[in-house]
Structures are given as C-alpha cells and as structure tokens.
Amino acid sequence: MENQNINDTNDLIKRRFEELSQLYEKGFEPFAYGYDVDSYSKSIKNNFEELDQINVKIAGRIMAIRRMGKASFTTIQDKEGRIQIYLRKDDVGDEYDAFKLMDIGDIIGVEGYVFKTKTGETSVHVKSMKLLSKSIRPIPIAKETTDEEGNKIIHDQFTDRELRYRQRYVDLIVNPEVKDVFKKRSAIVTTIRSFLDTNEFVEVETPVLQPIYGGAAARPFVTHHNTLDMDLYLRIADELYLKRLIVGGFDRVYEISKDFRNEGIDKTHNPEFTMLELYVAYKDYNWMMKFVEQMVEYVAVKVFGKTEFEVYGTTIDFKGPWIRLSMVDSIKEKTGLDILTATKEELKTKLKKYGVELEDGASKGKMIDELFGAAVEPSIVQPTFVVDYPIEISPLAKKHRTKEGLVERFEGYVLGREICNAFSELNDPIDQRERFSSQSEMREAGDDEAHQIDEDYLRAMEFGMPPTAGLGIGIDRLVMLLTNQPTIRDVILFPQMRSEK
RNA sequence: GGGCGCAUAGCUCAGUGGUAGAGCAUCUCCCUUUUAAGGAGAGGGUCCCUGGUUCGAGCCCAGGUGCGCUCACCA
Numbered sequence: 001m002e003n004q005n006i007n008d009t010n011d012l013i014k015r016r017f018e019e020l021s022q023l024y025e026k027g028f029e030p031f032a033y034g035y036d037v038d039s040y041s042k043s044i045k046n047n048f049e050e051l052d053q054i055n056v057k058i059a060g061r062i063m064a065i066r067r068m069g070k071a072s073f074t075t076i077q078d079k080e081g082r083i084q085i086y087l088r089k090d091d092v093g094d095e096y097d098a099f100k101l102m103d104i105g106d107i108i109g110v111e112g113y114v115f116k117t118k119t120g121e122t123s124v125h126v127k128s129m130k131l132l133s134k135s136i137r138p139i140p141i142a143k144e145t146t147d148e149e150g151n152k153i154i155h156d157q158f159t160d161r162e163l164r165y166r167q168r169y170v171d172l173i174v175n176p177e178v179k180d181v182f183k184k185r186s187a188i189v190t191t192i193r194s195f196l197d198t199n200e201f202v203e204v205e206t207p208v209l210q211p212i213y214g215g216a217a218a219r220p221f222v223t224h225h226n227t228l229d230m231d232l233y234l235r236i237a238d239e240l241y242l243k244r245l246i247v248g249g250f251d252r253v254y255e256i257s258k259d260f261r262n263e264g265i266d267k268t269h270n271p272e273f274t275m276l277e278l279y280v281a282y283k284d285y286n287w288m289m290k291f292v293e294q295m296v297e298y299v300a301v302k303v304f305g306k307t308e309f310e311v312y313g314t315t316i317d318f319k320g321p322w323i324r325l326s327m328v329d330s331i332k333e334k335t336g337l338d339i340l341t342a343t344k345e346e347l348k349t350k351l352k353k354y355g356v357e358l359e360d361g362a363s364k365g366k367m368i369d370e371l372f373g374a375a376v377e378p379s380i381v382q383p384t385f386v387v388d389y390p391i392e393i394s395p396l397a398k399k400h401r402t403k404e405g406l407v408e409r410f411e412g413y414v415l416g417r418e419i420c421n422a423f424s425e426l427n428d429p430i431d432q433r434e435r436f437s438s439q440s441e442m443r444e445a446g447d448d449e450a451h452q453i454d455e456d457y458l459r460a461m462e463f464g465m466p467p468t469a470g471l472g473i474g475i476d477r478l479v480m481l482l483t484n485q486p487t488i489r490d491v492i493l494f495p496q497m498r499s500e501k
Numbered sequence: 502g503g504g505c506g507c508a509u510a511g512c513u514c515a516g517u518g519g520u521a522g523a524g525c526a527u528c529u530c531c532c533u534u535u536u537a538a539g540g541a542g543a544g545g546g547u548c549c550c551u552g553g554u555u556c557g558a559g560c561c562c563a564g565g566u567g568c569g570c571u572c573a574c575c576a
Contacts, residue, residue: 010510010511010545010546011510011511011527011528011544011545012511012526012527012545013511015527015528064536064537066535066536066538066539067532067535067538068532068533068534068535068538068539069531069532069533070532070533071532071533071534071535072533072535073534073535073536073538075536084535084536086533086534086535087533088533088534089533090533103526103527104526115534116534117534117535117536118534118535119534119535119536121534121535121536123534125534137511138511138512138526138527139511139512140511140512140513140526141511141512141513141525141526142512142513142525142537143525143536143537144536144537145536145537153537155513155524155525155537156512156513156514156524156525156526156537157512157513158512158513159512159513160508160512160513160568161568161569162508162567162568162569163568165568174512216576217575218575218576219575237576259576261575261576263574263575263576264502264573264574264575266571266574266575267570268575268576269574269575269576273576275576417576418576419576420576421576449575472576474576476576477576497567497568498566498567498568500567
C-alpha cells in the first residue's frame with residue numbers, strides 16, 4: 001500500500017504501512033468493528049483470587065513488548081490502567097505470526113485466563129487475540145522501573161509541554177496521571193451538579209451569543225451573525241441572563257458553562273474557561289458564604305475523601321467555617337490607611353510604596369482594589385472570604401446595609417488566589433440604572449472593560465426582582481487547587497495555543 | 502506587551518568553529534514465565550526558519566516563529 005494522506009512520514013511510519021499491507025495480504029483486518037470486552041486491567045489485578053485461571057476478554061493499547069522468540073510478554077493499557085499479557089505460539093498459532101507485525105501503540109483484543117507469572121505479576125495467558133486498530137504513527141516511548149523503596153521511576157518520559165498540550169491524545173496515552181486529573185475534574189463537576197440538584201436548583205442554559213455583554217469587567221470576543229446582519233459578543237458572564245430568570249420566578253438557578261474573555265493568556269487564564277454561576281432568591285451574601293463552605297467541603301469529601309489538601313507545597317484545609325476578612329479592616333491593618341476616609345492622593349502614595357502605579361483616571365474603587373491586591377492578597381493562605389467591596393468596582397451588587405461606600409460582596413481566596421465572587425444582588429432598578437450610567441461614563445473615559453447599559457436587563461428588574469444572592473466560581477481554578485496543578489493548561493484538555501507553523 | 506531561557510533522530514538528551522552522537526524505540530538473527538528482558542548486528546537527521554560572519558556554522562551574529570519561566574493586566 002502506498003503512503004496516503006500522511007505528510008510527515010519517516011522510516012518508522014513507512015515501516016508500519018508495510019506491516020499494514022502484510023496484514024492485509026495474510027487476511028487480517030487491521031481496523032476492526034468491535035470487540036466484546038468483559039474485564040479491565042485494574043479490576044483483574046484487584047480481584048486476582050477470584051479470577052485465577054478464569055477466562056477474561058480484555059482490549060487495549062500495546063504499551064510494551066518483550067519478545068522471546070516463540071513467546072512474548074506484552075503490556076496493554078485500557079481505561080483502568082495496564083496489565084501484562086502472555087502470548088505463546090503454541091496457544092495462538094497463526095495469530096502469533098500476525099503478532100510479529102504488531103507494534104507498540106496498536107490496539108488489540110485478547111481472550112485468555114488470568115494467572116501469575118514466576119515473578120508474581122498478574123497476567124492474562126492469551127488463547128486468542130485480535131488486532132483492533134493498527135497504529136501507523138509511533139507513540140513516544142517511556143519505560144517504568146521501580147526503585148528499592150517501591151517508587152516508580154519513569155525513563156524518557158514524554159515531557160515536551162508544547163507537544164503535550166497540542167497533542168493531548170498522546171499525552172493521555174503515555175502520561176496516565178494526566179488522565180487522572182481530568183477524571184477528577186469530571187467528578188468535581190458532577191458532584192457540584194448533584195449538590196445543587198439536591199438543594200433544589202434548576203440547571204438552565206442562557207445565550208453564549210449576546211447583543212450586549214455584561215456581568216463582569218472584561219473585553220469580549222466579537223462575532224457576526226450574517227442573516228441578522230448584527231454583531232454579537234461571546235459572553236463574558238452568565239449573570240444578567242440568570243438574574244432575568246430570578247425575575248421570572250425560578251428561585252434557584254445555575255449554569256455551568258464556558259465564558260470567553262479576550263485577554264491575556266497565562267498560567268491562570270485561558271480565553272475560554274468554565275464558570276459556575278448560581279442565584280438564590282430571598283437570600284443574601286451572608287447566606288451565600290455558608291453555602292459556598294458547604295458546597296466546597298461536600299465536593300472535597302465526596303471526590304477526594306478529605307478536606308485537607310497539599311497544594312503547591314502548603315496544606316490547605318477547606319473545612320468550614322472559612323476565615324472572614326473585611327477588606328477595609330485588612331487594608332487598615334496592613335497599611336495603616338482607612339480607605340473609607342482616605343483621599344485619592346493618599347491612596348496613590350500608598351500604592352506607590354507597593355510599586356503600583358495606575359493611570360490618572362483610575363477610580364477610588366479601582367485604587368482600593370489594587371491596594372488590596374498588593375498589600376493583603378499575597379498573605380492569604382487558608383480559605384478566606386474577603387468581604388465588603390468598594391461600590392465603584394461592583395456595579396451589580398447591592399449597597400451595604402450599614403457601611404457607606406461599600407457593597408455586600410465577598411470573594412473567596414485560597415493561597416492568594418481568587419476562587420469565587422458573590423454578592424447580595426442589586427434588585428433596585430433605579431439604583432441599577434445609576435450604576436450603569438456611571439459605568440457608561442467610565443466607558444466614555446476610556447475604560448473598555450466598564451459595563452454597557454443593558455436596557456432589557458433594567459426592564460426585567462423594573463418588573464420586580466426578589467432579594468437575591470448570587471455566586472460565581474471559576475471551575476478551572478477550583479480544579480487546579482483540588483488537584484494540585486500549577487497551570488490552568490493542566491486542567492483544560494485542549495488549552496488555547498498559537499496556531500502551528 | 503517587557504525580561505530571561507529553550508528548540509539536535511519517533512521519545513529523552515549530549516555535542517562552544519573542522520566527518521552528526523548516546524540510551525530507548527525501529528529493522529535482521531537467536532531466545533516458550535519476561536518485565537527499563539537478554540545476546541549479536543544494522544538502518545535512521547531540513548541540527549526550528551531566514552539571512553550574515555568565516556576557507557568552513559548544530560555551535561558565533563542579526564531577524565523571525567513556537568514553547569517555557571517571570572513581570573505587568575485579567576477570573
């Protein structure tokens with residue numbers, strides 16, 4: 001067979017095309033239609049006592065071959081892990097000749113009985129085998145050894161980060177711990193859903209394509225609908241649509257979905273990321289703090305069986321109640337400055353001490369936020385709710401019931417990083433219109449992250465919106481913490497990369 | 502966007518101006534309980550790209566591309 005549709009050939013690939021032709025010539029079908037699997041690697045190893053000498057059918061990818069003339073040991077990898085199989089020419093006959101044409105990377109199905117080798121490794125003694133898919137592109141080879149203390153040492157591990165992210169399928173094949181992270185991610189999301197479902201939430205879906213974007217301070221992606229001939233934005237948040245549903249009478253709603261922000265990429269930012277937003281009618285941010293504690297603790301225990309985690313070398317305990325830290329008090333404590341009475345000049349001077357310089361047009365709220373980020377944020381280690389934020393940077397949050405200039409808002413921090421954002425939602429349409437107006441002024445002054453006025457959202461609120469508590473949690477960042485992954489790219493299967501070439 | 506670093510065989514990496522290297526993988530031969538199996542032999546390269554310096558460049562210089570780390574911005 002000629003090389004077809006495969007551009008970057010090398011000798012290894014050419015060789016595999018030759019093997020493919022030989023298989024066809026010998027009457028083997030190298031790409032099968034199915035295989036009735038009844039067992040999996042790890043389960044077989046875990047249940048050896050019951051399965052000893054019992055027949056099993058397994059399938060998986062060949063990860064290692066140790067040929068010894070007319071017999072061979074092969075390691076195959078299935079969804080659960082790896083197991084060794086033992087092939088003898090006496091047992092499989094002609095199939096052994098076909099096996100000579102198989103390679104690391106091929107996917108095979110085998111049937112045989114479970115046994116232990118002389119060296120004590122649980123294996124499958126193959127009676128018949130079938131090639132299920134020929135691999136024509138060689139996978140990166142890594143080998144494993146175990147040292148005296150029983151630690152696994154991996155030799156020639158596939159480590160090129162660029163290739164691992166671009167070709168995640170290869171990464172998943174050869175680096176099993178990567179798969180574990182994504183299985184954990186899946187379990188975390190599933191567990192959050194079940195927690196919310198048992199708390200009587202309704203999961204909804206709101207538009208990704210929005211004529212007016214809002215709900216966060218960020219720059220959007222712009223796209224265009226041809227038939228409507230209108231520009232649309234990819235959402236930066238779900239917030240304004242979910243609160244319309246609160247107006248409509250859904251008392252508890254949530255959405256887990258992708259948001260898109262047209263901003264920089266680094267180890268905590270990907271242009272598309274997964275957000276959980278939820279809204280609860282008749283509750284406030286005090287209620288929400290307790291709810292977050294419960295939810296995170298529930299997920300930690302359900303998925304990991306513990307509340308204490310080793311994260312980047314520090315032990316973090318997610319067990320509630322979390323620390324409450326007033327933004328005003330904590331800044332006063334760290335800097336001696338009372339931000340409620342401080343002038344912009346005083347803030348500017350103080351910021352300079354921390355090496356932060358802002359543009360002249362920066363609002364007082366922005367300066368306070370920056371000062372907090374520089375002076376307090378890095379010192380937060382254990383799960384902490386930072387409460388009560390400046391009104392200027394919180395246009396959708398309700399004014400604090402007792403504290404002038406602040407809103408009822410909190411952010412959850414762990415290890416100096418924000419993991420959630422919540423507030424008593426602003427439900428006064430007159431106040432909301434004023435907030436949008438001042439955002440609009442900031443916009444005209446050049447802040448392209450300031451909110452646009454959303455007239456339809458205001459109209460919804462004018463019909464009457466119950467008091468509501470709202471919450472947003474960045475799922476990617478939560479997963480990073482719980483799985484101890486240093487970059488967001490390690491918890492996103494296909495992170496955004498520049499185009500190849 | 503700024504600074505620093507990296508790019509050599511399928512994979513992991515050596516190679517500081519003079520014939521392109523190693524281990525694993527691949528191929529041939531031997532080997533029916535091995536496990537980084539073993540023994541004997543062989544093949545395999547756009548040294549990221551484009552220019553420059555030089556008698557001669559994987560190596561030195563300039564520009565570019567991609568990636569990583571870091572700072573800034575942001576969730």
